[in-house]
Structure formats: structure tokens, C-alpha cells
Amino acid sequence: MPILDVQDLACRRGGRILFAGLDFSLSEGDAALALGRNGAGKSSLLRVLAGLIPPFTGSIRWNGEDVRREPYEFRSAMRYVGHADGLQTNLTVIQNLHYWAALYRASTSRDALEQALAAVGLDELADLPARMLSAGQRRRLALARPIATQPGGLWLLDEPTVALDRPSIVKIEAAITAFRAGGGIVIASTNAPLTLPNAQEIDVAAAIPSPEDAFGDAFEDALL
Amino acid sequence: MNAFMATLSRDLLIARREGGESLLAVIFFVLGAMLFPLGVGPEGKLLALMAAGVIWVMALLATLLALDRLFQADWRDGTLELMALAPDSLTLVVAAKCLAHWLVTGLPMVIAAPVMALLLNLPPEGWPPLLAALLIGSPALSFIGAICAALIVGARRGGVLMTLLALPLYIPTLIFGAGAVQAAIGGFDPSAHLAALGAITLAAIALCPWAAAAALRQAME
Numbered sequence: 001m002p003i004l005d006v007q008d009l010a011c012r013r014g015g016r017i018l019f020a021g022l023d024f025s026l027s028e029g030d031a032a033l034a035l036g037r038n039g040a041g042k043s044s045l046l047r048v049l050a051g052l053i054p055p056f057t058g059s060i061r062w063n064g065e066d067v068r069r070e071p072y073e074f075r076s077a078m079r080y081v082g083h084a085d086g087l088q089t090n091l092t093v094i095q096n097l098h099y100w101a102a103l104y105r106a107s108t109s110r111d112a113l114e115q116a117l118a119a120v121g122l123d124e125l126a127d128l129p130a131r132m133l134s135a136g137q138r139r140r141l142a143l144a145r146p147i148a149t150q151p152g153g154l155w156l157l158d159e160p161t162v163a164l165d166r167p168s169i170v171k172i173e174a175a176i177t178a179f180r181a182g183g184g185i186v187i188a189s190t191n192a193p194l195t196l197p198n199a200q201e202i203d204v205a206a207a208i209p210s211p212e213d214a215f216g217d218a219f220e221d222a223l224l
Numbered sequence: 225m226n227a228f229m230a231t232l233s234r235d236l237l238i239a240r241r242e243g244g245e246s247l248l249a250v251i252f253f254v255l256g257a258m259l260f261p262l263g264v265g266p267e268g269k270l271l272a273l274m275a276a277g278v279i280w281v282m283a284l285l286a287t288l289l290a291l292d293r294l295f296q297a298d299w300r301d302g303t304l305e306l307m308a309l310a311p312d313s314l315t316l317v318v319a320a321k322c323l324a325h326w327l328v329t330g331l332p333m334v335i336a337a338p339v340m341a342l343l344l345n346l347p348p349e350g351w352p353p354l355l356a357a358l359l360i361g362s363p364a365l366s367f368i369g370a371i372c373a374a375l376i377v378g379a380r381r382g383g384v385l386m387t388l389l390a391l392p393l394y395i396p397t398l399i400f401g402a403g404a405v406q407a408a409i410g411g412f413d414p415s416a417h418l419a420a421l422g423a424i425t426l427a428a429i430a431l432c433p434w435a436a437a438a439a440l441r442q443a444m445e
Contacts, residue, residue, distance in 0.1 A: 050309055051309065052305060052308065052309070052444055052445065053445050054445070072311060075309060075310065075311045076311040078309065080305070080306065080309050082302055082305055082306075083302070084300075084301055084302020084305070085301070085302060086301055086302035086303045086305070086306045087301060087303075088234075088238060088297075088298075088301070088303060089301075090238055090241040090242060091234075091237065091238065091241065095234075095237065099230055099231075099234045100306070102227075102229075102230030103227050103230050103231070103306075103307065103310045103312070103317075104310055104311065105226075105311065105312075145306075
């Protein structure tokens with residue numbers, strides 16, 4: 001019984017179909033890598049899955065329930081790390097994390113937050129304002145968010161390893177492995193090196209729409 | 225801690241970190257009103273007639289000053305997406321942001337109002353209704369303004385557009401707010417005006433967070 005079940009998913013952005021007919025399903029502990037060249041729609045796939053963009057067609061089911069009809073359970077389980085790191089630069093590292101933990105109803109104790117920071121190697125910078133962080137450190141703080149707001153059931157990670165050095169990538173991979181061992185599902189989009197053992201591959205670029213789909217109304221308009 | 229309290233304490237913490245930046249609106253409120261005696265001349269009677277209207281107009285403008293940043297910064301750095309994806313409704317988050325905006329800009333204006341009443345020679349019987357009207361009416365300015373701030377998220381030169389959107393929506397608050405003071409000065413009971421102001425504020429608190437949250441979801445698509 002798959003936990004996440006995606007059927008015939010299509011995404012339309014700016015009047016153009018990015019991908020269509022995407023099917024996959026993931027069970028506890030599974031991982032998937034969204035692959036495809038730049039602009040193929042990897043980020044859009046994750047945004048559709050997260051619920052930021054409504055799907056053009058198709059359905060996304062979580063535990064058998066349509067996520068658009070029953071959003072609460074899905075949102076409680078889902079953690080999204082997008083392109084933007086989502087950091088308020090005037091707050092300190094730990095204050096940023098504290099807010100997310102509170103918003104996602106996770107433990108806000110200093111110990112729990114410091115543990116999450118340690119998992120991404122930021123524990124020594126806990127009281128530094130976030131504006132002092134480098135690009136890679138900001139990325140790591142963004143990735144500390146799903147770790148700090150466990151238990152989740154699904155992580156959607158958009159290019160998680162951008163700007164990260166090798167030791168940090170190893171730390172992130174370890175966190176993902178631990179999360180999967182606890183039954184979590186991970187979907188990541190990446191062009192950078194990221195090793196997810198036994199990951200299913202979702203080739204977004206291969207889900208090529210037919211010309212009518214790709215051009216939609218514009219195609220019909222041109223014919224008429 | 226739920227989404228409302230978490231967001232409220234976060235926004236207040238940010239305001240404290242930014243320090244002077246959040247006080248700019250109040251300083252603008254006081255300085256703007258100080259220009260009127262200089263421009264109109266120190267004619268006591270004339271100033272007394274204008275005082276209520278000037279104070280209220282300055283309150284509207286000062287509220288707008290900080291309003292375009294209500295969602296803009298969170299939208300730009302990606303925070304807004306994460307707020308929208310949290311288990312609790314985005315409406316709660318928006319309501320908390322509006323309340324934080326009022327606590328940082330609206331409430332200090334109420335506190336600064338007596339200074340301006342003094343500068344503008346407002347008759348003593350106008351003081352209690354002025355403070356009551358500002359206290360009751362100014363939350364509506366933050367909540368109504370949030371819809372406009374949400375609509376301009378992502379737009380270039382949004383600040384000007386937001387001002388044009390918000391000012392017409394502020395007219396009822398302005399009429400009843402200034403009306404309460406004028407009524408008291410004229411020897412009438414200002415409670416009808418205050419009740420109308422209260423109704424506007426309650427309606428704004430109930431409805432505006434929904435509308436603003438819907439506009440924000442649209443902006444994020």
C-alpha cells in the first residue's frame with residue numbers, strides 16, 4: 001500500500017505544459033530523485049506536490065486521501081525546502097529555527113533545536129544573526145528545518161545540495177538516511193551530487209507532452 | 225504554541241531587532257502633523273477646527289508607510305511559501321502579522337496622539353473621543369491595509385499601487401474617526417461614531433485575513 005500515490009500528474013505554467021502523465025507511488029522509507037535538464041519542471045513538480053501550484057490534471061493521494069480535498073493531514077506530514085532558504089536575516093540562527101518548529105507544532109526546546117543544528121553542522125553558530133551566514137550555511141539552516149520539525153512523513157527537497165561542500169553533503173545524506181529509516185519518504189530534485197540509496201528516478205523531462213498538450217489553447221488557436 | 229502566537233512573537237521580535245525602523249511610522253505621524261501649524265499659521269481657532277481631521281489623515285498615511293513591507297520581505301526570502309504550507313491555516317498567520325503591525329505602528333500612534341492634540345490646539349472635550357476613536361479604529365487600518373499589501377506582493381513599484389488601493393478603503397474609518405471628535409467638540413454624544421468605528425474594525429478583523437491569505441496564495445502560484 002503506497003503512502004504517496006501520484007497519478008497522471010500534469011503541470012501547466014505560463015500557458016505551456018511542462019510535464020504530463022507523470023505516475024509514481026512511494027511507500028514508507030522510499031526515496032525518489034526528480035531528474036531532468038534545467039527548466040524541465042523539477043522545481044515545478046515539487047511545488048505541485050507541496051500544494052503551492054494546483055496540478056493541471058491528475059491526482060496526488062496521501063494515505064489514500066486526495067491532498068487537495070484533505071490538506072490538513074498532508075500538510076502536517078509534509079516538509080518543503082524550496083529554492084529560497086526562507087530565512088529572516090535579522091533573527092539569529094536558532095530564532096529562525098524556533099519559529100519554524102513552533103509553526104509546525106514541533107518541540108521548541110533549545111535542546112531539540114540544537115540537535116537539529118548539529119545534524120547540519122551549525123550548532124556552534126546558533127546565536128549568530130542569519131545575515132552573517134554564507135550561502136552554504138544558509139542552505140544548511142534551511143535543511144535543518146525539516147530535521148527540527150520531525151516527525152514528518154514526506155520531505156520535498158528542491159536542489160538540497162546547492163552551494164554545499166562535500167562534508168555537508170555527507171551530513172545531509174546521513175539525515176535523509178535516518179529519516180527514511182524511520183519510515184519517512186524523500187523526494188529530491190537535483191543536478192548536484194546527492195546519493196540516495198535505492199532511490200526511484202522520476203524523469204520529468206521524459207514525461208514529454210504531445211504537441212497539443214504542450215501548446216494547449218495556443219496550438220488550437222493557430223489551427224483555427 | 226500555535227501558528228498565531230508563533231508568528232506574532234516572531235514579528236514582534238523582528239520589529240525589536242530592527243529597532244528604529246519600526247518607529248519611523250510614528251515619527252512620520254508626529255512630524256507630518258507638526259507641519260500644519262507651520263503652514264497654516266498659528267491661528268488657534270483654525271487649527272482647533274482642523275485638528276481631528278489632520279490627526280486622522282496623518283494616521284492613515286503613517287499606517288501605509290510600513291504596510292508595504294508587511295508581506296514583501298517574507299515573500300522575497302521564501303518564508304511566505306513555508307507559512308502557506310504549514311499545517312495551520314495561512315489566515316491565522318496573516319491575522320498575527322496584522323496584529324503585530326498594529327502593535328508596532330498603530331498603538332504607538334495612539335500613545336503619540338495627545339502630543340499632536342496639544343500641537344494642534346484640540347479643545348479639551350475632544351481629547352477623550354480622539355484617543356478612543358484611534359484606539360478603536362486604528363486596528364482596522366492595519367487589517368484592511370493587509371489586503372492591499374497582499375495584492376501587491378511581487379509587483380514592481382508596489383508601494384505606490386498599494387497606497388492607491390488602500391486609501392479609498394480607509395474613507396469610512398476616517399469619516400467616523402474624525403466625526404467622533406467633531407461631535408464631542410460640538411457638544412454631541414460621540415458614542416454613535418465610536419460604535420460605527422468598532423463595527424468597521426470587527427468586520428475588518430473577521431474578513432480581511434481571509435481575503436489577504438487568498439491574495440497571497442494567488443501570488444505564490
